[in-house]
Amino acid sequence: MMSIRNKMLLLIITALLFVEVGLGGIAFYEIQRLSDGYVCRTMNLLCERNAYYLDLKLERTRSAVRSVKTIAEQIVENPNEIENENVRNKLQYEMVNTFNKIIGDSDIIRSYYFRYARANIKDEGFYHTRDSLRKSFSNVSYRTMNDEGKNDEQFQWYYQTLSMKNDTWIEPHKNIVVNKQVISYASPFFVEGEMIGVVGVDLDFNDFIHPVRNIQVYDKGYAFLSDGKEKMYWHYLYPYGTNYHFKMYDTLKKDLTTSTSQDRMLHYRFNDADHALVFVTLSNGMKLFLTDETEDLFKDRNLSIRSLIVICTIIAIVFSIVPFWIERRYVKPIEEIIKSSHKLAEGDYDVHIKYESKDEMGLLAESFNMTAKQLKIYFNRLENRVYRDELTGVKNHAAYSEKKNELETQIKEDNAEFAIVLVDMNNLKIINDNYGHYRGDEAIKNTCHFICELYDHSPVYRIGGDEFVVIIENSDYRNRDELFKKAREKASIRYSLEPWTEVSIASGMGIYKKGDTFLNVFARADFEMYRNKQENKKRMREDFF
Numbered sequence: 217m218m219s220i221r222n223k224m225l226l227l228i229i230t231a232l233l234f235v236e237v238g239l240g241g242i243a244f245y246e247i248q249r250l251s252d253g254y255v256c257r258t259m260n261l262l263c264e265r266n267a268y269y270l271d272l273k274l275e276r277t278r279s280a281v282r283s284v285k286t287i288a289e290q291i292v293e294n295p296n297e298i299e300n301e302n303v304r305n306k307l308q309y310e311m312v313n314t315f316n317k318i319i320g321d322s323d324i325i326r327s328y329y330f331r332y333a334r335a336n337i338k339d340e341g342f343y344h345t346r347d348s349l350r351k352s353f354s355n356v357s358y359r360t361m362n363d364e365g366k367n368d369e370q371f372q373w374y375y376q377t378l379s380m381k382n383d384t385w386i387e388p389h390k391n392i393v394v395n396k397q398v399i400s401y402a403s404p405f406f407v408e409g410e411m412i413g414v415v416g417v418d419l420d421f422n423d424f425i426h427p428v429r430n431i432q433v434y435d436k437g438y439a440f441l442s443d444g445k446e447k448m449y450w451h452y453l454y455p456y457g458t459n460y461h462f463k464m465y466d467t468l469k470k471d472l473t474t475s476t477s478q479d480r481m482l483h484y485r486f487n488d489a490d491h492a493l494v495f496v497t498l499s500n501g502m503k504l505f506l507t508d509e510t511e512d513l514f515k516d517r518n519l520s521i522r523s524l525i526v527i528c529t530i531i532a533i534v535f536s537i538v539p540f541w542i543e544r545r546y547v548k549p550i551e552e553i554i555k556s557s558h559k560l561a562e563g564d565y566d567v568h569i570k571y572e573s574k575d576e577m578g579l580l581a582e583s584f585n586m587t588a589k590q591l592k593i594y595f596n597r598l599e600n601r602v603y604r605d606e607l608t609g610v611k612n613h614a615a616y617s618e619k620k621n622e623l624e625t626q627i628k629e630d631n632a633e634f635a636i637v638l639v640d641m642n643n644l645k646i647i648n649d650n651y652g653h654y655r656g657d658e659a660i661k662n663t664c665h666f667i668c669e670l671y672d673h674s675p676v677y678r679i680g681g682d683e684f685v686v687i688i689e690n691s692d693y694r695n696r697d698e699l700f701k702k703a704r705e706k707a708s709i710r711y712s713l714e715p716w717t718e719v720s721i722a723s724g725m726g727i728y729k730k731g732d733t734f735l736n737v738f739a740r741a742d743f744e745m746y747r748n749k750q751e752n753k754k755r756m757r758e759d760f761f
Contacts, residue, residue: 251514251517252514254602255481255514256479256480258614259481259494259508260476260479260480260494261613263477263504264476264496265613265679266427267504269427270424270427271499272742273324273419274500275735277419278383278401278403279318280315280417281402284318284415287310287311288307288310288405288412291310292307295408295412298334298337298412304332304337308330308341311330315328315353316353324424325419325420326394326396327343327344327393327394327417327418328353328416328417329344329415329418330342330405330413333411333412333414341413343355343357343393345391369389372389373386373401374402376402377402377414378411381411382404383401383402385399385500386400386402387443387502391418396421396422397421398418398420399418399421400418400419401416431506434513435512436508436512437507437509437513438452438506438507439507440452440505441503443501444495444497444503445472472503474497475496475497476495477493477494481493483510489511491508491509492513494506527586531579607660607678608661610664610676610677611678612677612679613679619677627728627732627733627734630730633689634687634728635693636686636688637686637703637741638683638684638726638741638742638745639685639686639703639722640682640683640684640722640723641660641720641722642721643720644656644682646715647659647715651716658717659715666706671686671692672692673692674692688725700725703723704723706721706723720752722746722749722752723744724740724743724748726741
């Protein structure tokens with residue numbers, strides 16, 4: 217028969233192995249769960265961030281067309297007035313003048329145009345384009361262009377809008393006038409219920425997708441654009457218009473009917489490797505995809521799991537060769553380890569086992585403490601990577617996205633009170649080019665320090681290389697005008713032997729008003745910042761000359 221001593225030893229050894237397996241299983245589960253969540257959030261936030269900037273370009277395009285329509289509606293009060301050539305000349309002059317003021321400095325706009333809807337004057341209007349050198353716009357007569365009717369791709373913006381009688385986005389196509397791929401946006405112009413004409417613009421597709429080309433997804437990942445129904449708009453491997461490079465449509469057809477991947481990743485297989493992707497549908501119907509191999513996405517997790525297996529293996533070997541000391545000395549520490557393992561399972565990563573002996577139980581306690589410490593470091597590292605900007609230490613774009621979602625919820629609940637200040641540095645490129653990126657980083661940190669000191673009761677986010685966003689709340693919101701005036705005082709251009717030590721910024725503020733969306737407030741701040749930047753440039757030229 218087995219002695220009580222041996223039974224105790226067996227019980228203790230079994231308990232120790234159980235604890236080890238339990239701790240290893242908990243650590244394995246937590247690492248896998250948090251790593252999966254982190255990668256998923258990172259991918260979706262990166263996709264949403266880039267989709268947001270693409271949508272901002274599309275929104276600016278829509279705003280330009282709407283502004284021109286507003287001017288046109290003020291000129292033509294009666295549909296029959298357009299039969300008068302003088303009225304048409306005035307209408308076209310004001311529309312062209314408005315277009316030039318709004319989009320004259322926008323490199324992405326290649327063409328803007330207007331065409332009448334009435335049959336007797338439908339060949340009149342204007343069609344202004346500019347060449348690849350981004351010079352001023354020049355007019356092209358409709359009569360000199362080959363209009364083959366409804367099937368002519370060059371005039372789909374006109375005929376589709378004429379038919380639908382609603383705002384229309386035309387998918388990427390070849391503009392034969394500028395010999396470029398463009399995206400067209402057109403909108404009908406009505407007076408007293410009658411369609412007077414169609415006004416629209418062409419966006420340079422190559423400029424539009426430039427941010428997509430530069431998206432970096434870990435080491436092997438990339439981004440591409442498609443319609444979500446097999447047609448490819450842009451991919452670094454495949455030409456425009458081809459089918460997907462994998463059987464994604466058949467595999468993920470149901471998932472692609474939504475507007476976003478919704479905080480999850482969709483999995484598929486390509487070139488004998490498992491892949492995962494996320495996507496967001498842009499406001500013009502195109503879908504932005506981010507994809508990468510799962511092995512690349514989860515390499516940190518796999519490394520942590522392998523380290524965990526090594527640690528657990530070492531602990532198992534140690535406690536397999538020293539069972540006899542456990543009987544007298546290790547029962548109480550085991551109880552402490554069990555309690556600590558429960559705390560660790562509940563998410564308390566500050567748990568620590570106090571055991572000063574250098575024997576095997578001490579190794580287990582040390583290994584447990586090391587595992588808990590490493591888990592805490594790993595989780596803190598994940599959190600910092602998600603929510604902190606490495607250069608400045610302020611919150612990053614991931615934290616900004618969460619704050620944006622929080623404010624959008626407050627807007628829906630009608631209890632929002634905030635303002636947005638958008639800050640962009642002046643002369644960062646000059647500093648980088650003349651003094652090096654090290655000095656450029658110093659300039660960024662100095663600017664960030666100034667913003668944080670000025671708005672010390674509001675969160676500051678770095679959302680781009682030299683672009684910061686402040687969500688003004690609390691006492692800063694009550695003093696927003698005074699604080700913004702101080703921010704504007706830093707907009708002056710200074711000349712210094714060490715320009716990176718000077719803070720020189722352009723800023724704009726948008727204040728939330730009932731009925732606004734978050735994007736509306738941001739767009740106003742962005743517009744004011746852009747105008748301030750142009751004023752700074754003008755002042756610098758005047759000071760120089």
